[in-house]
Amino acid sequence: MKKMKDQEQIDQYLQAYQIKSIFNEQLLPYLELYSFEQGELICSQGDPAQYLYVLVKGKIKIYTTSPEGNTLILSFKTPLEVIGDVEYVRGIDFINTVEAVSTVVTIGIHYRWLKNYGKDYSPLLQFMLDIITNKFTIKSTSLSFNLMYPVEVRLASYLLSVSFDESDSLCNDQLSISIKDAANLIGTSYRHLNRIIAQFCKEDLVERNNGFILVKDREGLSAIAGHNIYE
Template sequence: MKSTPTPTATQMEKPHPCDVCFQSKFCLPIALQPSEMGRIRDVIQATVRVQKGEALFSTGQAMTKVYSVHAGSFKSYVTSPDGREQIVGFHIPGELMGLEGLGQHTYFTDTVALEDSEACEIDLRALETTTRDLPSLQHQLHCIVGGKLVRAQQDQFSLGSMHADERLARFLLDLSERFKARGLSPDEFVLRMSREEIGSYLGLKLETVSRLMSKFHSAGLIHVAQRQIRITDRRALAELLMPQT
């Protein structure tokens, strides 16, 4: 079982993090009425700052908190018995991390900051108590967990059935839609993860990801400037995912 130092935490000054978070509509507070918002202070108690490359939590650690991305981005990965790492998710603001361990109160992934980031600590015991009292919050949590299961199924389908170019196209379009939902540009964004990390997530070699990025760029589907991506032909990129007739 891995042992990872607790990330350096700096509790933010008041107001409460949820009062100033523009991602609250994607997180747990969206389920609450104004009169119930006081209860969220029992659940989300602090915001943790995590430096690039620092672990937020690690596989096998006792789970007392789940986390919501407040700013920045994270990756989650699992490690095989022979030491190979497989990235299983990337997380952007408003998304919850650590939910896989809800059943056994143990973390099942290592989750690491891709850049200097912030995460809101969600006390697990307080969350369980509050969801029993507030059915709307319980429903929101179920929706978030359900959404993660759907994404996991889609990822499994991608790895098992899609060609390499389809996997990368799906990855870029999925990121685009997630940024769009948060009021950010869906057409131009920075990839905080490396091409090697993208390859790990998609089940592709680094060389394949780099070759496909260049291919998409040359075909006019995207414009690539190091990690800056601009989608220049969304329709053609999406057509890669359509059945060929």
């Protein structure tokens, strides 16, 4: 993680996403830019929450982990998204893990400044209310899809989500993923996932080689996914 105090760049992001009005004049001086490299964790489930992050560039992956160590993917997000909003409102530790899928840039502000200068500022409160209610609607839908849709659909969606990101030209269609981790993330067994990958290879949708999975037919995967259930 890199922290940058670049007010000009912050202003550009605020203007681009039309969110400058949600921060009052007292909060603006405390906004900072945070960048994360691909694969870096922005926050970890159970860690103390201290910052509110507004995602302004890149793609993130959100997942939860059970006490037994099993993980389940909840969603992938691109701008505009907020990390730490539920935790701020409820005063709790981070409830999920958030990982950078591509290079990520966020605007961050410490909770203490929000509590000092933003707790009664209605534009900010309305913004967070909109984000939180939308987030829980999507989470409910995502969990339902994990229960209702077959592994073929979930894997196709997962591959589409992690292999391409319009906001970052460095992303490409070649992935280096752990099959075991992928199985946990989409909620299936390692053996079953291997069968589906072999099926996808046979249908020339993907190519598996030396631990890499190459997406060969995005349209074919999109047809299987129907719509991208993790986004």
